[in-house]
Amino acid sequence: MKTRILYIEDEPFLARIVKETLELKGYEVHHKTDGTRITELVGDFRPDICILDVMLPNTDGFSLGNMIRNTHPRLPIIFLTAKTQTEDVIKGFASGGTDYLKKPFSMEELMVRIENQLRMAGAEKNNTDNVPEEIVMGKVRFYPRKYELLAADKVIKLSNRESQILSIFCNNRNNTIDRRMLLQTVWGDDSFFNSRNLDVYIRKLREYLSAEPNIEIITLKGKGYHFVVSASVI
Amino acid sequence: MKTRILYIEDEPFLARIVKETLELKGYEVHHKTDGTRITELVGDFRPDICILDVMLPNTDGFSLGNMIRNTHPRLPIIFLTAKTQTEDVIKGFASGGTDYLKKPFSMEELMVRIENQLRMAGAEKNNTDNVPEEIVMGKVRFYPRKYELLAADKVIKLSNRESQILSIFCNNRNNTIDRRMLLQTVWGDDSFFNSRNLDVYIRKLREYLSAEPNIEIITLKGKGYHFVVSASVI
DNA sequence: GATAATTAAGGTTAAATAAGGTTAATAGGA
DNA sequence: TCCTATTAACCTTATTTAACCTTAATTATC
Incomplete structure (x- = not known):
């Protein structure tokens, strides 16, 4: 190909x-x-x-x-x-x-x-593509290709948006995620900058991830988020 | 390493x-x-x-x-x-x-x-890898990656600004911290040079750190601060 | 040189503002 | 119809501002 x-x-x-x-x-x-x-x-x-x-x-x-x-x-x-x-x-x-x-x-x-x-x-491109099959974070497992999250021994079907945002968070583990960048990436324009839409998804993700205490989405007010994944669960 | x-x-x-x-x-x-x-x-x-x-x-x-x-x-x-x-x-x-x-x-x-x-x-460890997991100063422990401070056996959730300023102080233990440099680093411009904003955060940090008498934030009037951490608690 | 007045720098507190969080209701597509 | 995405209304909290207080450093006066 x-x-x-x-x-x-x-x-x-x-x-x-x-x-x-x-x-x-x-x-x-x-x-x-x-x-x-x-x-x-x-x-x-x-x-x-x-x-x-x-x-x-x-x-x-x-x-x-x-x-x-x-x-x-x-x-x-x-x-x-x-x-x-x-x-x-x-x-x-x-x-x-x-x-x-x-x-x-x-x-x-x-x-x-x-x-x-x-x-x-x-070298490592022989994978189907660069989206990983599974991301393990302690007790929580995320399957981005299947839009599934395994938390507290339950399979949670994620919606498109939920999965997309969680993917971005996983790709930026232990790094600052700029809120504007996130809005830009997910929604692609400026019109959502004063909507509460993103916050609703953050809340849902926090709820899903609450099964694993070593993972946390921390708010950096005025900046964005920090997806903290403790070294012990990586 | x-x-x-x-x-x-x-x-x-x-x-x-x-x-x-x-x-x-x-x-x-x-x-x-x-x-x-x-x-x-x-x-x-x-x-x-x-x-x-x-x-x-x-x-x-x-x-x-x-x-x-x-x-x-x-x-x-x-x-x-x-x-x-x-x-x-x-x-x-x-x-x-x-x-x-x-x-x-x-x-x-x-x-x-x-x-x-x-x-x-x-090979490269991401940004946070040069950030230590834990900084122990006597009875007080600071977890910069988690935005947490353990003082008087209580976990205090720090805000972005609080954590940022405390990190700078910890990185400059027992050294002079220039006030203007601090303002520049945290807020990035000159516009806060005559605001009381920083002082409010200093006050909060002093309050949090009051649990450990061997730590002190000393004011150097006209210069900046000195974060004194006694040898006995390092 | 010692003491008092002045002033600049920083401390304290509370109130205001802006940024997010929460919840429930509505819209909108397969 | 069911499910997802969005909006709306209201709540909470971090950050900033404002007003006033305290203290150190400087200058003036004796």
């Missing part, structure tokens, strides 16, 4: 060259000029690697990177950008990037960097 | 800066000016990542990369070089490199690239 590349770039001329070159190399390329509904896009197309331009008309590539990283912890992301300042590079890696290439770049350099990223990610 | 870095660089001035900066960040750095017996070196030191200068007096970094790659298929290797031609980059990746940084580079960029490589290789 062909290796799949998701490529977000708004400059049509550059985009065409890159796309054609990549296809010539035997890749399957999905090109978009903007990053609307990126989470669904990634979920549907299931790329092996993402190449994101940073300067985009509506959003910027960095927040796209963040959204992808939230749901796909090990998917390689290469940022392409004219921004050459150190702080931009730092931002790139902080936004989930696994490589950062400064424009203008040569096509050959892009190629070897893509191959390198695929090689690095590839 | 510390993350180990093998660093081959012949320019003494640059080498010193890089080594010191890396050590300050908590890495264990093994620096050599040439790559003789590189395979044994790697075998003995067992680095988590290698940083190789390309232009070396006897061998060149690329062949070192190849040698390392032969015996260690997944060890991250970053090449540092003034060579900026595309063909050199290609050669770098072909020689087993997993990243390629062009000189001159900023120390910050090197840092984030190292962290990125470690993360991708799976």
